[in-house]
Amino acid sequence: MAAYSSRVRADIDRWAAAGLIDASTADALRRDVETSARRSLSFGSVLAMMAALLLGAAILIFIAANWEAIPRLARVGAVFLVILAGYVGGAVAKTKGHPAVGEALWIVAAAAFGGGIALVGQMYHLAGSESSAVLTWCAGTALAAAALRSGPLTVAAAGIADGWLAMNLTGGFRLFGRTEFPGMFVAIVAALFVLSYWTRSTAARHLILLSLIAYVALFALDHDVLPVAVGLAGVSAVLFAVAVLAPEPVEAVVRLGGRLPLHALIGFLAGMTMIQFAVADESGIGGFAVASAVALAGIVAAVVLAGRQSRGLRWIAYIGFAFELVIVYLVTMQTMLGTAGFFLAAAVIVGLLAFAIVRIERRWAAPAMQGA
Amino acid sequence: MTGRKLVASAFVLALLQIGFLGWIIAGRAAVLRSGAEVLLKVEPVDPRDLLRGDYVFLSYDISRIPAKLIANIPAGRTSSEEGPIVVRLRKDADGYWRPASAWLGAAPAPAGEGEVDIAGRIAAGWDLTGDATLSASYGIERFYLPEGEGLAIERDMRVRPFGVRVAVARDGTAQIKALMDGDMMLFEEPVY
Numbered sequence: 001m002a003a004y005s006s007r008v009r010a011d012i013d014r015w016a017a018a019g020l021i022d023a024s025t026a027d028a029l030r031r032d033v034e035t036s037a038r039r040s041l042s043f044g045s046v047l048a049m050m051a052a053l054l055l056g057a058a059i060l061i062f063i064a065a066n067w068e069a070i071p072r073l074a075r076v077g078a079v080f081l082v083i084l085a086g087y088v089g090g091a092v093a094k095t096k097g098h099p100a101v102g103e104a105l106w107i108v109a110a111a112a113f114g115g116g117i118a119l120v121g122q123m124y125h126l127a128g129s130e131s132s133a134v135l136t137w138c139a140g141t142a143l144a145a146a147a148l149r150s151g152p153l154t155v156a157a158a159g160i161a162d163g164w165l166a167m168n169l170t171g172g173f174r175l176f177g178r179t180e181f182p183g184m185f186v187a188i189v190a191a192l193f194v195l196s197y198w199t200r201s202t203a204a205r206h207l208i209l210l211s212l213i214a215y216v217a218l219f220a221l222d223h224d225v226l227p228v229a230v231g232l233a234g235v236s237a238v239l240f241a242v243a244v245l246a247p248e249p250v251e252a253v254v255r256l257g258g259r260l261p262l263h264a265l266i267g268f269l270a271g272m273t274m275i276q277f278a279v280a281d282e283s284g285i286g287g288f289a290v291a292s293a294v295a296l297a298g299i300v301a302a303v304v305l306a307g308r309q310s311r312g313l314r315w316i317a318y319i320g321f322a323f324e325l326v327i328v329y330l331v332t333m334q335t336m337l338g339t340a341g342f343f344l345a346a347a348v349i350v351g352l353l354a355f356a357i358v359r360i361e362r363r364w365a366a367p368a369m370q371g372a
Numbered sequence: 373m374t375g376r377k378l379v380a381s382a383f384v385l386a387l388l389q390i391g392f393l394g395w396i397i398a399g400r401a402a403v404l405r406s407g408a409e410v411l412l413k414v415e416p417v418d419p420r421d422l423l424r425g426d427y428v429f430l431s432y433d434i435s436r437i438p439a440k441l442i443a444n445i446p447a448g449r450t451s452s453e454e455g456p457i458v459v460r461l462r463k464d465a466d467g468y469w470r471p472a473s474a475w476l477g478a479a480p481a482p483a484g485e486g487e488v489d490i491a492g493r494i495a496a497g498w499d500l501t502g503d504a505t506l507s508a509s510y511g512i513e514r515f516y517l518p519e520g521e522g523l524a525i526e527r528d529m530r531v532r533p534f535g536v537r538v539a540v541a542r543d544g545t546a547q548i549k550a551l552m553d554g555d556m557m558l559f560e561e562p563v564y
């Protein structure tokens with residue numbers, strides 16, 4: 001790849017010298033070659049990050065093994081050393097022009113901080129505070145992300161928060177008599193969302209939005225399904241509409257690379273799915289048919305409104321559509337004739353919509369072609 | 373961010389995190405060094421819950437407090453609220469320390485000669501009337517062991533009396549000091 005980019009650069013110089021392209025075109029081409037060459041390096045940074053995660057996991061599991069051959073004061077010293085060397089060494093690597101190595105070393109240091117918390121808990125047999133231990137780890141990682149302005153550390157902090165939520169809900173912490181829902185999660189990811197602007201981490205914002213959708217879905221299952229699911233679907237639909245109708249101002253606020261509609265569609269589908277199951281249990285087939293029709297209409301509307309600009313959104317819509325068909329089949333399985341009737345009606349409606357969309361898109365495209 | 377500033381903030385960050393861990397270690401070591409020492413009897417618990425990964429789950433005879441011992445139950449209260457409890461321990465003839473009295477919240481007066489106050493927490497919903505007992509936890513319900521040694525201890529614990537020597541700080545914070553198999557010491561914790 002590097003060989004190709006240097007060859008192209010030589011070609012650009014030759015073309016510019018021969019007068020085939022002007023100076024501004026040559027500059028634009030050089031910039032383009034440079035950015036694509038940098039992107040090709042990301043394979044190396046992905047490997048560096050994976051190595052960092054493996055090393056971090058090795059540290060954590062080594063501490064859990066509680067190996068007596070090494071005195072624990074030496075283990076504490078080693079953990080402190082990894083924290084210091086990881087953060088400072090990563091900063092040095094970053095200033096020397098190796099950002100991937102720097103970020104990877106910071107991840108190792110953050111893992112070592114988590115290992116240090118686990119080690120202290122093990123040394124002094126601290127019981128019943130795993131939840132706060134994980135939260136402390138999350139806070140320390142977020143602090144590191146803020147101090148070093150690191151995107152990967154922001155993602156790591158959000159990942160730890162997700163882990164905390166999962167452990168809480170699966171009862172991994174085994175706290176006595178703890179039954180309340182971990183509502184603190186919302187406050188944590190809200191703080192991390194704000195932090196992600198400072199660390200310029202679009203990936204963290206994506207992860208947080210997906211985590212929030214999962215959180216609301218779990219909250220609905222834990223509490224009253226129907227109102228929460230209706231709220232999720234409704235808020236998602238409003239967000240989708242706002243993001244599609246006013247893309248520039250919305251993007252200026254959320255800075256998600258124009259992908260807010262994807263999250264809104266996922267949230268809408270999650271909400272509608274829960275509504276469908278809830279009404280299928282409660283109010284017979286009538287309510288379910290309405291909910292299914294709303295879900296399918298929502299998918300079609302999403303494709304019509306924003307599908308043209310976003311390939312990712314189209315794919316989520318296709319998957320959601322297939323998923324909807326499976327749900328409808330599963331719920332109405334007792335009457336196959338009814339299912340066949342619903343699918344027939346859906347086929348007619350979607351076919352008519354497809355006909356309409358094709359005509360609309362052709363009409364949109366025609367003046368543009370004439371203008372060009 | 374310029375290079376030198378980034379390295380400086382990384383250094384400060386590392387010191388903060390190391391300092392935080394060191395502060396916890398220092399606090400726990402202080403309890404071990406200067407806390408009052410009590411011996412608590414360990415009770416066998418449901419074997420399925422006993423061992424989880426690399427620690428044994430410990431239940432003490434002071435983990436269950438008779439409601440009658442609690443001196444300051446508000447009038448009319450029939451079930452507990454989640455919160456702190458202070459249990460005053462006194463040494464019995466067999467060497468083990470057992471609860472003499474208890475208070476919800478804080479003790480009205482400091483512990484006297486031959487007594488130690490240990491701080492615990494109780495969950496909400498325990499019955500506070502009549503002969504009911506309620507479950508308290510003191511943050512000492514786990515003992516971490518080297519990998520692979522848990523099962524043998526779990527087995528022995530069900531056939532012989534085990535004890536745990538605990539250091540208790542003046543504010544009631546408890547810290548495990550040693551795991552005893554009868555009179556024989558199995559593990560003693562160094563201060564660090």
